[in-house]
Amino acid sequence: MTTSTLFIAVDWGTSHLRAYLCKVGEGSELTLIDQCDGPGVVKVNQHFQQTLIHAITPWTAQYGVLPIYIAGQITSTIGWHETPYLECPINPEGLLDAAVSFECEGHTINALPGTKCTLQNTLIDVMRGEELQILGFLKQNEQYQTGKILLCLPGTHTKWVLINNGKIICFKTAMTGELYDLLCHQSVLIPDDCAEGEFDWQAFEQGCDLTLGSDSGNLAHGIFSVRTRQLSKELTPVQAKAYLSGVLIGSDVRAARYASEWQLLSNTQVVVIGTKQLNTCFTKALTKIGVQCSEFDIKSATLSGFNYLYQSA
Incomplete structure (x- = not known):
């Protein structure tokens, strides 16, 4: 196994940290090598770097420095490095274009942006992390990339998301x-x-x-x-x-x-x-x-x- 095919993905929300050691093989298929859980953004008292490094230490000890991608509340105003909110409608394929990169103990971390929309009642809604999950769902289910569909992503903050032809049109939290x-x-x-x-x-x-x-x-x-x-x-x-x-x-x-x-x-x-x-x-x-x-x-x-x-x- 070569480290060039390995990366670490971190879904770090309000309540939980979920880190994944991933390998990309032939045919662009992803294999999950290992995973670990940790405390959410509001539970670590701003000790974000220490929490992440502690979680991934067994992997870096074996494989060395790896690229890291983080998404979720960790990139918000209550998180580690704030990234922008992209205005809907938006194609989630473009998330990486607005990512914020920074260095952490030799690792290059790409912090993904969030999205926002203005609803008919003029209220603004925002999300971080779910747009990545929507992208992943659409990539695995091509039949939903055309036409309208309503997604429900239940969790700490449930999202109801209107999709039209692969674009996030609006959502409610x-x-x-x-x-x-x-x-x-x-x-x-x-x-x-x-x-x-x-x-x-x-x-x-x-x-x-x-x-x-x-x-x-x-x-x-x-x-x-x-x-x-x-x-x-x-x-x-x-x-x-x-x-x-x-x-x-x-x-x-x-x-x-x-x-x-x-x-x-x-x-x-x-x-x-x-x-x-x-x-x-x-x-x-x-x-x-x-x-x-x-x-x-x-x-x-x-x-x-x-x-x-x-x-x-």
């Missing part, structure tokens, strides 16, 4: 995952001593039904039902966590259903790009309003995007 984490750990809704348990899909769907069928503005009341349904012994704390997830995801899907930027009709197809668990959650909620869904793995999309940019360089 919902803080669904972050709200879930805050409400689980910093509110009265879930007991501090709540044990981990198997995800209760029935409780999840009950939460979805509540907000999918509710009047606009009913989310805050719906959230409080997480507590009252435990007080009335309808839900255990473990079930309540799944129910809360359903309440939040149901509200997220309801907002996407009535968004003015696209038409989420009963025959619309949405591609959900996330982890297996989140894909299932959002697909269940979308199916309840008659939307057809297909699912794609977020890790595969991420690596595909990095692979394209590495080879473009």
Whole structure:
């Protein structure tokens, strides 16, 4: 194995750092050699260089200096080296053109830009990292490079993204995952001593039904039902966590259903790009309003995007 075919890809978001040691072989196919996880941007107290070098030390000890590509919140105002936001509509193939390069202990690091759009209500929305994953998804699914399609990328900050002929037209962000984490750990809704348990899909769907069928503005009341349904012994704390997830995801899907930027009709197809668990959650909620869904793995999309940019360089 020669180091000329190796590079390190780092997806560094708000909550997690995910680093990948990648090899590009014949036919431009990418092989994942190794991977490691670490703390997200908000959890490392600005010690970005130390955190990254610590994560990749086993790889550099074996292979020496390697090119590194980083994407996500690590390139934002709360991150390491800020990169610009590119205005939509944008073809994600051009991300590398606006990358910011810098040196770190002998490594050349390419920090990828984010994207921004202005919505019909004049509000500005931004994202960092998801545009790379969208690029990777499109490269692996050429049938979606023509025509319109709506993507859902669930996570800490869920993104709903309108694609037209391979370009990112606009997108909307919902803080669904972050709200879930805050409400689980910093509110009265879930007991501090709540044990981990198997995800209760029935409780999840009950939460979805509540907000999918509710009047606009009913989310805050719906959230409080997480507590009252435990007080009335309808839900255990473990079930309540799944129910809360359903309440939040149901509200997220309801907002996407009535968004003015696209038409989420009963025959619309949405591609959900996330982890297996989140894909299932959002697909269940979308199916309840008659939307057809297909699912794609977020890790595969991420690596595909990095692979394209590495080879473009």
